[in-house]
Amino acid sequence: MSGIVLSSSVRQNLLSLQSTADLLATTQSRLSTGKSVNSALDNPTNFFTAQSLDNRASDINNLLDGIANGVQVLQAANTGITSLQKLIDSAKSIANQALQTTVGYSTKSNVSTTISGATAADLRGTTSFASATASSNVIYNGTAGGTTAATGTSTLGATLGSLTGSTATAGDGSTALSSTITLIAANGTAASGLVGSAQPADGDTLTVNGKTITFRSGTAPASTGVPTGSGVSGNLVTDGNGNTTVYLGTNASPKATTGDLLTAIDLASGVDTASITAGAATITNSVNQTSSSIAGSKVILKSSTGADLSVTGKADLLKALGLTTSVGGGNATVNVNRTTSAGSLGAEISDGSTLNVDGHVITFKNAPIPGSTGAPSVPTGFGVNGNVLTDGAGNSTVYLQGGTVNDVLTAIDLATGVQTATIASGAATLQTAAGQSNSSINSSGQLKLSTGVNADLSITGTGNALNVLGLAGNTGTANAFTAARTSGIGGITGKTLTFTSFSGGAAVNVTFGDGTNGTVKTLDQLNTQLQANNLTATIDANGRLTISTTNDYASSTIGSSTAGGAIGGTLTTALTFSTASSPVADTVAQTSRSNLVNQYNNILQQIDSTAQDSSFNGVNLLNGDQLKLVFDETGKSNLNITGVTYNSKGLGLAALTGGVDFIDNAATNKVLTNLNSAASTLRSEASSLGSNLTIVQVRQDFNKNLINVLQTGSSNLTLADTNVEAANSQALSTRQSIAVSALSLANQSQQSVLQLLR
Incomplete structure (x- = not known):
């Protein structure tokens, strides 16, 4: 082929056509691949840079699967936590149901005592008292000098007084005065009666020691004609209380004598007494008294031992009796005073004086005690003891003629309630009240009076009894004698009640008072103080205060070595508290609570199962597994998530035991506390998982975006511009067509030569 010679134009067109074909092939390759750089030969720099970017994007893309799995692991754990939280809430419901169930004990441990009169509004109650002893001023007997202390046997009555009048005669002035001389003369015969001006007339009166002697003309009525309650004796009608009517008779037949008058005076003075039966009065001389008389023509007036004698009447009458030198129709007064002795008090209580002792009246009377010889009988409903x-x-x-200091003390004790009297057949049998001592007189002559427990001692009086008995106040000038009882155990003001710490509570120190300055008066105030020590108080209608455990600690015993709560304080020495009782289980309630324990334990089993099942692809973050996520191709950017063990034990929850747990509210509250702690733990872990999930999801999105960035960068380096390449392709196709045509034209000259050869 090398021997073939092409013309220059043909060769030129051929080369052009080859070049166009190459360019067209390149353009068609770019259009088909979409890349302008398909190999290192196209653009080594861009090719290798794009390859590096694609490789990194591929590496990161390979990590996305692991990250996606991590997201699912976290979501599985989160789903488990959500379920565990619901199970915890269910367990709480069971525990709360236990709290609302009847407490597991029919009787809780308690101590109690009775405060007399206490109410919920005032726990201090009705104050009870113990008898106290109060001392009078020193009293003395009648020994000369007035410094010898009296004794209990010192008599209230003194030595009777005696007054002997001057020689008196009948109305003629020569006939000796005798008890047989009439008060009025017979038909004007002076020798048979008092002197004319002295003779009492109808309606005249004598006042003797506050009693009245009335003179009436005529003859005394028969026993059937006297007023009710009075009695007739000879010429006298007496009411038995010392008031007497003397019947004078008439001038034709005088009746009343000087002897009758002296008898009337003795009845008024208490020397004589009159016992009245069916309108008849039997007059006798009182015991240890001496009747007034006439001897040697002289009137001898006698006071009783119980009172001085005071006689007020017409002066002429009293002069005729030789008792005064006053004359005239006006009144004159004759007094006969007693004298004191070593056997009597040094001062004499006046007849009719009274003592008012705690609202009871003690009367001092100048008379012999009823029932004694010659005295009236004991009135119905009354009884005699001593005098x-x-x-x-x-x-x-208290009868002055025979009464003693001991009799006064007896009367005071009867008034205060220190002694009580049982009356039968006119006799009073005395008994000393339990826990008390009779009043007495000490060797110094002070009365030692027992106040009794019924009331604080209060003695007022009339007459001179307060002064004589040394009761006129400590100074001798007051008009009342008072003494307070000793506050007894019922009055708890100022008393304290203490409890040591009970079942972890705060020790209590309660002081009872008026409710101010931290003292306790009401039941509500007491409960406020007891609440912090897991105790509560109630009080019934009888004042019985009961302090018991609260429902929270119904299974505990007050004062026990395990629970504490020992009781003390001054109140326990004043009042007797019962021994703390042990709680008494309620079988029905305990069975109900035991059933709740079983339900609770079933929940714990579900917690264990749920924690065990919260896995994804073999990784369980709630069962202690670990999760490691790699976020970049170098492995330097990663996240390690340490799992937790969130079965029941891991959450601090233990299976309950019937008869121990839920047994009372305290045990139940402990379970609730553990459940609340477990719920808090789950919330904390859910927050941690949520935070980690957010991190992973953010990094997942980041990696996806980064892959896109890397791939875009790579594409920017290698991708072809299809518009340009399409235009190039069109242009190259046109060029190729032209080149073919040109080649054809160039070959025509060769064909012309061929034609010449033909």
């Missing part, structure tokens, strides 16, 4: 007449209700009469 004291009592009604059994604290009111008494």
Whole structure:
């Protein structure tokens, strides 16, 4: 072939056609591959750079699968946590149901005591008291000098007084005065009666120790005609209380005598007594008394031992009796005073004086004790003890003629309730109240009065009884004697009640008072203080205060070595508290709570199963597995996620035991506390997983975008511009056609030569 000679034009056209064919082949290759660089020969720099970018994109793309798996692992764990949270909530519901179930004990541990009169509004109750002893001023007997202490046997009455009048005569001035001389003269015969101006008239009166002697003309009525309650004796009608009517008779037939008048005076002074039966009065001389009399034409007036004698009447009458020197129709007064002695008090109690002791009245009376010889009988409903007449209700009469200091003390004790009297057949049998001591007099002459427990001692009086008995106050000038009882155990003001720490609570120190300055008065205030120590208090209608455990600690025993709560304080020495009782289980409630324990344990089993099943592709972040995610081709960018063990034990939850857990609210609350802690743990882990999932998803998106960037960069280096290549192809096709035509034209000259050869 080398021997073939082509013309220059043919050769030129042929070469052009070859070049166009090469270019067209290249253009068609670019159009078919879409790349302008298909091999290192096309553009070594772009080819190898694009290859590097494609390789990195491929490497990163290979990591996306692992990242996607990691996302699913995290979502599986998150799904598990969500389910575990629901199971925890279900367990909480069971625990809360246990709290709402009847507490597992029919009786909780408690201590109790009774505070008399206590109510929920005032726990201090009705104050009870112990009897105290109060001292009077020193009292003395009648020994000369007035410094000898009286004793219990010192009499209230003194030595009777005696007054002997001057010599007196009948109305004629010569006839000796005697008890038979009438008070009025017979038909004007002076020798048969008192002097005319002295003769009492109808309606005249004498006052003797506050009693009234009335003179009446005429004859004394029969026993059937006297007023009710009065009695007739000779010419006298008496009411039995010292008031007497003297019947004078008439001038034609005088009746009353000076002896009758002296008898009337003795009835008024208490020297004589009158016993009245069916309108008849039996008059006798009182025990240890001396009747007034007339001897040697002289009137001898006698006071009783129980009162001084005071006689007030018309002066002429008293002068006629030789008792005064006063004359006229006006009144004159004659006094006969007693005298004291070593056997009597140094001062004399006035007849009619009273003591008011705690609202009860003690009356001092100048008379012999009823029921004694010649004295009236004991009134119905009353009883006699010594020289004291009592009604059994604290009111008494002390009879001065025989009474002693001991009798006064007895009457005071009856008024205060220190002693009680049982009355039968006119006698009073005394008994000292339990735990109390009778009043007494000490060797110094002080009355030692027991206040009793019914009321603080309060003594007021009339007359001079307060002063005589040394009860007119400590200074001797007061008009009352008072003394307070000793506060007893019922009054708990100022008392303290303590409990040591019970079941982890705060120790209690309660002081009872008026509710101010931290003191406790009401039940609500007490409960406020007890609440912090897991205790609660109630009180019933009888004042029984009961302090028991709260529902939270119904299974614990107050004061036990395990729970604590030992009781103390001054209240426990004043009141007797019961021994702390042990709680009594409620079988029905315990069975109900035991069933809830079983339900709770079933939930724990589901928690274990759920945690075990929360895996993806063999990785379980809730069962302690680890997840490692690589984010770049070098392995330097990665994320390590350490798993947790979130079965029941891992969450701090243990299976419950019937009869131990849910047994009371405290045990239940412990379970709730653990459940709340587990829920908090799950929320924290869910937050951590969410954070990690966000990181992984962000990195997943980043890698996808980075792959796109890398592939775009690679394409930018190798991809062909199809518009350009298409234009090139069209141009090259045209050129090729032209080249073919040119080649054809160039060959025509060769053909012309061929034709010449033919």
